[in-house]
Amino acid sequence: MPIEVINLNHSYKEGTPFKQQVLFDINLSIDDGEFIGIIGPTRSGKTTLAQHFNALHIPRRGKVIVDGLDTADKQTDLVSIRHRVGYVFQNPDYQLFAPTVSEDIAFGPTNQNLPGNEIKERVQEAMTQVGLDKTLSTRDIFALSGGQKRRTAIAGVLACRPKVLVLDDVTAGLDPRGREEIMSVIHELHRKQRITILFISNSMDEVASLAERIIVVDRGKIIMDDATRKVFARFEELRSIGLELPEITVLMDKLRSAGFDLPAGILNVNEALSSIIAALRKMEVRK
Amino acid sequence: MKKIIETIGLSYCYRAGTSEEVKALQDVNMSVAKGEILAITGQNGSGKSTLARHFNGLLTPTAGDVLVNDFSTAEKKNIKEIRKMVGMVFQNPDNQLISSIVEEDVAFGPENLGLPQNEIKERVDWALCTLNLEHLRREPPHNLSAGEKQQVAIAGVLAMKPQCIVLDEPTAHLDPRGRREVLESAIRLNREEGITIVLLTHFMNEVIHCDRMVVMDNGRVEMQGTPHKIFRQREGVTKMGLDFPVSAQVAAGLRREGFSISPDIIHTEELIDNLCQLK
Numbered sequence: 229m230p231i232e233v234i235n236l237n238h239s240y241k242e243g244t245p246f247k248q249q250v251l252f253d254i255n256l257s258i259d260d261g262e263f264i265g266i267i268g269p270t271r272s273g274k275t276t277l278a279q280h281f282n283a284l285h286i287p288r289r290g291k292v293i294v295d296g297l298d299t300a301d302k303q304t305d306l307v308s309i310r311h312r313v314g315y316v317f318q319n320p321d322y323q324l325f326a327p328t329v330s331e332d333i334a335f336g337p338t339n340q341n342l343p344g345n346e347i348k349e350r351v352q353e354a355m356t357q358v359g360l361d362k363t364l365s366t367r368d369i370f371a372l373s374g375g376q377k378r379r380t381a382i383a384g385v386l387a388c389r390p391k392v393l394v395l396d397d398v399t400a401g402l403d404p405r406g407r408e409e410i411m412s413v414i415h416e417l418h419r420k421q422r423i424t425i426l427f428i429s430n431s432m433d434e435v436a437s438l439a440e441r442i443i444v445v446d447r448g449k450i451i452m453d454d455a456t457r458k459v460f461a462r463f464e465e466l467r468s469i470g471l472e473l474p475e476i477t478v479l480m481d482k483l484r485s486a487g488f489d490l491p492a493g494i495l496n497v498n499e500a501l502s503s504i505i506a507a508l509r510k511m512e513v514r515k
Numbered sequence: 516m517k518k519i520i521e522t523i524g525l526s527y528c529y530r531a532g533t534s535e536e537v538k539a540l541q542d543v544n545m546s547v548a549k550g551e552i553l554a555i556t557g558q559n560g561s562g563k564s565t566l567a568r569h570f571n572g573l574l575t576p577t578a579g580d581v582l583v584n585d586f587s588t589a590e591k592k593n594i595k596e597i598r599k600m601v602g603m604v605f606q607n608p609d610n611q612l613i614s615s616i617v618e619e620d621v622a623f624g625p626e627n628l629g630l631p632q633n634e635i636k637e638r639v640d641w642a643l644c645t646l647n648l649e650h651l652r653r654e655p656p657h658n659l660s661a662g663e664k665q666q667v668a669i670a671g672v673l674a675m676k677p678q679c680i681v682l683d684e685p686t687a688h689l690d691p692r693g694r695r696e697v698l699e700s701a702i703r704l705n706r707e708e709g710i711t712i713v714l715l716t717h718f719m720n721e722v723i724h725c726d727r728m729v730v731m732d733n734g735r736v737e738m739q740g741t742p743h744k745i746f747r748q749r750e751g752v753t754k755m756g757l758d759f760p761v762s763a764q765v766a767a768g769l770r771r772e773g774f775s776i777s778p779d780i781i782h783t784e785e786l787i788d789n790l791c792q793l794k
Contacts, residue, residue: 269690270661318688374559401606401687403558403717404758430690470692475720475761479783486787487794497761501768504790508774513793 229295229312229391229424231258231281236290238276250276252448254290260391261422265429265439265456269470273448274428278394281426282313295391311340314385318397320377329355329372329380330365336388354383358413375406379413386417392424393417399434411438436460436474436495444471457493476500519679519711520547520570520601524579527565531577539565541734542579547679552705552712554722554742557731558756563715566731567681570713571601584678599628602672606684608664617659617667618643618652624675642674645708646700662693669700679711680704686718698724719758723781730755746781762786 238251250273258264258281268274279285280292283299283306292299294309317323326332330351337347355365358379364372372380378398385393395414399407415438417423429435435442435456442459444452446469452459460466463473463481472478480494480503489507494500527540540562547553547570555563568574569581572588583600586593602624605611614620621642625635643649646666656664665685672680682701686694698721704710714725722728723742730738730745732755738745746752746763759767766780766789775793780786 269692397688401559401684401717403756404719405756406559407717430688430694432691470690472691472695476765479761479765479786482783482787483790486791488790497764497768500765504765504769505772505774508769508790508793511794513774 229260231256231295231313231392232291232293233257233277233280234291234293236277236280236287236292238273238280238285238287238289242288250448254450256443256450256453258392258424258426261418261424263418263425263427263438263440265427265435265442266445267429267432267435267442267471268445272445272469274445275396277445278396278426278428279315281392281394282315283309284315307339311336311388312390313392313394314388314390315394316378316382316385316396316398318400320374320381323381323384324369324377327368328365329360329367329369332369332380333384333387336384340388350387350389351383354387357386357417358383359409373406374402375409378402378406378410382410382413390423392426394426394428396428397430399429399431407434414438432460432472433474433476436477444469457495460495461493516548516551518546518582519549519584520713521582522546522566522569522576522579523582525566525569525576525581526578527569527574528577529565539734540569543734543736545729545736545739547711547713548727549678550705550709550711551726552702552714552724554725554728555713555715555731556717556719556722556728556757557737561731562734563731564683565734567603567683567713567715570679570681571603572597573603599675600677601679601681602675602677604665604668604672604680604682604685606687608661608668611668611671612656612664615655616652617648617654617656620656620667621670621674624671628675638674638676642670645673645704646670660690660693662689662696665689665693665697666700669697669704673704673710677710679713681713681715683715684717685714686716686721694718719760723760730757732756742781743779747778 233254233256236251236254239247239249241247266274287300294313297304324332326335333351333354334347337350360379360383399410414425418425427439439456442456443450460473460477474495476497477494480490480500484490490503522543522545525540525543529537529539557563572594575589581588583597586597588597612620614623618639621639622635625638643652646669648666648670686697701712701714702724705712716722728742728745729736737755738751746759760781762783763781766776766786769776776789
């Protein structure tokens with residue numbers, strides 16, 4: 229289910245003296261099954277852009293076409309677009325509102341007027357997909373850990389069986405284990421079900437480890453849109469807008485400057501290890 | 516080393532005495548030394564924030580005692596003095612900024628201390644200057660980036676001239692630059708102004724810049740020591756649900772392959788030095 233963005237402009241407080249333009253001439257196309265990282269400094273417009281994908285924002289200038297449907301067209305059923313493009317917010321407390329886990333996850337399918345047994349089935353399926361144990365289904369939302377809340381929020385969106393999942397900085401504030409669990413849930417959704425993933429994050433390490441393509445947003449404009457490796461090769465531009473390289477990439481660059489024969493553009497620890505080992509062997513380093 | 520904060524057999528229950536009692540801290544004995552940067556880490560729900568809220572009397576112990584410069588937080592009459600000594604910065608700066616202009620926000624604390632106008636102005640100038648925020652002094656906070664807002668929240672606490680600043684996951688919601696700048700500020704306040712820093716964080720690349728670390732699990736202090744000492748204990752660290760710093764991950768991988776790499780590596784520079792020795 230492709231998404232096309234054509235000459236999109238967006239302003240907040242349109243029609244008032246306080247009008248503030250936050251997106252400028254955005255053009256973008258997203259294919260089925262892609263895993264795209266969206267990065268940029270705070271207030272760059274990445275969330276505003278992403279909220280156009282599921283019609284939380286409707287363009288006044290420019291177009292957003294989701295699966296052939298123009299979100300600004302009065303005939304378009306926006307609810308069906310929101311079921312096809314699921315949006316998981318940064319703060320799960322803004323997204324969760326039912327008293328228990330299963331009731332919260334059931335909210336979407338219930339609104340789709342599905343029969344009771346189908347709703348039940350979808351809730352169970354969504355809980356399995358995000359690795360929430362069955363025993364948690366009657367658990368009070370307030371008694372969940374941070375990681376469990378994020379997983380419940382993702383399950384609630386998955387229960388609508390979206391083709392595209394927008395994840396807005398969903399690992400912020402999680403501990404290392406919680407972050408790892410969420411990352412592996414997202415990785416599996418993409419690998420097994422080919423759900424298109426749009427992954428907004430402030431963690432360059434997370435984006436580097438999962439995304440195949442990266443869109444860099446700065447002051448309302450797309451300044452890079454390319455394969456992950458190519459984007460992180462432009463580190464001077466990234467730094468100039470307040471982004472960084474993944475930690476492992478920085479480490480490898482420093483080793484190269486120290487005279488080690490290592491390739492550029494290493495993005496994860498496993499790649500780093502095998503290339504350091506190869507370099508050490510070539511130098512015939514004694515163990 | 517003199518202790519600025521000490522907890523003695525500290526236990527804390529939320530909703531104590533009801534059927535919904537939750538034991539958040541159990542028999543915690545730890546201290547913060549004057550002049551150090553101490554990291555407190557541990558999984559979500561391990562009790563880090565509950566512990567930190569005891570450091571300036573936002574919470575008081577269900578059992579045990581917390582001493583700040585030897586004043587007990589359990590005694591109401593001490594609280595005002597204690598809050599002058601220990602300032603607190605929270606995760607979300609939006610919850611901490613209240614005024615419509617940056618400099619007014621920074622002045623809020625000193626004004627509440629009842630200081631004379633010229634002294635307030637002096638302190639605001641000093642706090643903004645120390646954190647390199649002078650260019651933002653007339654901005655409304657909502658025009659700032661999340662990182663800048665967090666710096667302003669720190670300036671507001673700094674203007675109270677505390678001996679110790681407790682930062683509760685101050686970088687959790689910041690972009691990479693904001694994260695780096697807040698960490699650099701915390702380190703600078705420690706090194707240049709001699710302010711004791713307590714940093715609650717999930718990021719191991721922040722922990723390694725601290726003098727010492729405390730690892731919480733299930734309401735208890737499970738490990739404490741220098742980052743070098745803690746990250747050597749690989750099983751313990753894994754059991755606590757922590758990550759290893761990137762350099763330590765690479766070093767461990769190389770050691771498994773039989774290369775002669777020190778088990779003490781946590782910083783990039785240490786790994787580079789060690790690899791250069793192999794040449």
